[in-house]
Amino acid sequence: MLFLLKGRTISSGLGRRLSFIPRQASAALPRPRFYATTLETGPKGLTYKSDDSGSPIKAELSKIWLRDNCRCAQCVNQDTLQRNFDTFAIPKDVSPTEILPKSDGVDILWSDSHKSHYPWSWLNFTVQDTNNKKPTIQDERRLWGATVSSDPPEVDFEDVMNSTSPKGMAELTGKIRQYGFCFVTNSPKTPEDTEKLLETIGPIRNTHYGGFYDFIPDLALADTAYTNLALPAHTDTTYFTEPAGLQAFHLLSHTPPTNKPADEVLGGQSLLVDGFHAAETLRKESPDDFEILRKVKLPWHASGNQGVAIAPDMAYPVIEATGEKLHRIRWNNDDRGVVPLDIDVDAWYQAARKWDEILKRKESEYWFQLEPGRVLIFDNWRVLHGRSAFEGLRRICGAYISRDDFISRWKMTNFPREEVIASNMQLR
Numbered sequence: 140m141l142f143l144l145k146g147r148t149i150s151s152g153l154g155r156r157l158s159f160i161p162r163q164a165s166a167a168l169p170r171p172r173f174y175a176t177t178l179e180t181g182p183k184g185l186t187y188k189s190d191d192s193g194s195p196i197k198a199e200l201s202k203i204w205l206r207d208n209c210r211c212a213q214c215v216n217q218d219t220l221q222r223n224f225d226t227f228a229i230p231k232d233v234s235p236t237e238i239l240p241k242s243d244g245v246d247i248l249w250s251d252s253h254k255s256h257y258p259w260s261w262l263n264f265t266v267q268d269t270n271n272k273k274p275t276i277q278d279e280r281r282l283w284g285a286t287v288s289s290d291p292p293e294v295d296f297e298d299v300m301n302s303t304s305p306k307g308m309a310e311l312t313g314k315i316r317q318y319g320f321c322f323v324t325n326s327p328k329t330p331e332d333t334e335k336l337l338e339t340i341g342p343i344r345n346t347h348y349g350g351f352y353d354f355i356p357d358l359a360l361a362d363t364a365y366t367n368l369a370l371p372a373h374t375d376t377t378y379f380t381e382p383a384g385l386q387a388f389h390l391l392s393h394t395p396p397t398n399k400p401a402d403e404v405l406g407g408q409s410l411l412v413d414g415f416h417a418a419e420t421l422r423k424e425s426p427d428d429f430e431i432l433r434k435v436k437l438p439w440h441a442s443g444n445q446g447v448a449i450a451p452d453m454a455y456p457v458i459e460a461t462g463e464k465l466h467r468i469r470w471n472n473d474d475r476g477v478v479p480l481d482i483d484v485d486a487w488y489q490a491a492r493k494w495d496e497i498l499k500r501k502e503s504e505y506w507f508q509l510e511p512g513r514v515l516i517f518d519n520w521r522v523l524h525g526r527s528a529f530e531g532l533r534r535i536c537g538a539y540i541s542r543d544d545f546i547s548r549w550k551m552t553n554f555p556r557e558e559v560i561a562s563n564m565q566l567r
């Protein structure tokens with residue numbers, strides 16, 4: 140048992156012993172100041188205690204849990220950070236034969252003669268996290284309406300593509316995380332460069348529309364996107380179990396029909412609506428309607444293409460939220476299936492009508508003109524998109540990127556790797 144001196148900061152030795160962190164890393168886990176920390180055998184295994192100026196923490200740690208989370212270089216594959224042993228080969232009754240607190244952490248000698256090391260930073264991070272559920276990754280959202288048009292989030296193409304500094308990519312993914320969308324300005328006006336840009340965020344997701352898409356209104360695929368019809372605000376791929384995380388549009392050209400003068404207004408304006416802002420407005424104005432759209436699960440489908448009939452693994456609601464936190468909006472009224480008859484159907488339609496009315500409010504709608512050189516990338520789990528009807532030949536390219544690939548890029552360019560890995564490994 141050891142009482143460490145209050146108030147000392149942990150020596151730089153911490154970096155030396157954080158064996159579960161890749162060798163090249165510095166110790167970027169939140170550095171706890173030194174405080175009275177003890178780890179001793181207790182009633183249920185091992186009792187961890189620390190008190191850092193008045194916020195005492197105590198946790199009973201299971202022996203098998205602690206052994207299974209050994210951070211030593213033998214137990215954690217140092218090249219892959221994967222667990223490097225068979226958890227179930229550990230004897231069920233494994234227990235510590237010696238507890239050896241050190242300056243940067245604590246060693247434990249186990250009855251199966253394995254010697255573990257746990258950095259104090261890892262133990263504090265893990266135990267505090269369990270006790271306080273403090274999110275470590277800052278994740279603030281900025282809800283917006285039509286006024287976002289005065290200063291839409293933008294990042295320059297060169298900055299994003301700068302391979303010597305992640306700053307541009309950090310800013311792009313950070314703005315998409317905060318606003319749900321961002322423009323990449325001064326982009327080369329080619330599909331090839333657009334594809335390269337999107338690939339730097341994450342792998343392009345393949346669907347029945349292909350991978351990187353480059354389309355015109357020729358009904359090449361059986362979907363209204365491949366027409367010149369107006370499309371009301373919607374999220375894409377509502378019919379996939381996991382809707383596309385990011386979607387991108389880069390207008391390459393829009394040429395008038397032959398019988399029209401070159402300067403004729405052709406339509407094809409673009410629309411964005413912040414689905415999270417709309418959902419919060421609904422929750423405030425009509426909490427019952429919000430609850431109906433959150434609770435009622437619906438079928439969704441994509442059926443137009445020969446040989447393709449897509450539907451998700453189960454029914455999903457329009458609004459997915461846990462408590463206060465909004466998780467995902469799924470809304471494409473054209474792809475929505477039949478409202479199930481085992482619910483109060485008229486109540487659902489009333490709720491959906493209110494939702495539709497909020498989406499279509501002038502103060503909700505951000506209308507703008509896509510143009511060559513200005514790539515739009517948005518969070519398809521939050522932001523709805525649409526367009527006005529148009530004439531002429533309008534060519535757009537872009538791609539879908541899966542959610543987890545986007546979140547990985549956002550975290551890894553905005554936060555220390557160790558913090559991201561530690562927080563990814565634990566329930567948040």
Ligand SMILES: C[N+](C)(C)CCCC[C@H](N)C(=O)O
Pocket residue numbers: 348352354362363364373374375376377471474
């Ligand atoms: C061209 N691109 C592949 C982007 C779209 C294809 C159609 C997407 C469909 N309307 C939906 O809402 O999911």
Ligand SMILES: O=C(O)CCC(=O)C(=O)O
Pocket residue numbers: 364370375388409524525526535
């Ligand atoms: O043509 C556009 O502006 C967007 C069409 C659309 O909604 C899509 O391709 O998902």
Ligand SMILES: [Fe+2]
Pocket residue numbers: 364373374375524
């Ligand atoms: Fe769409």
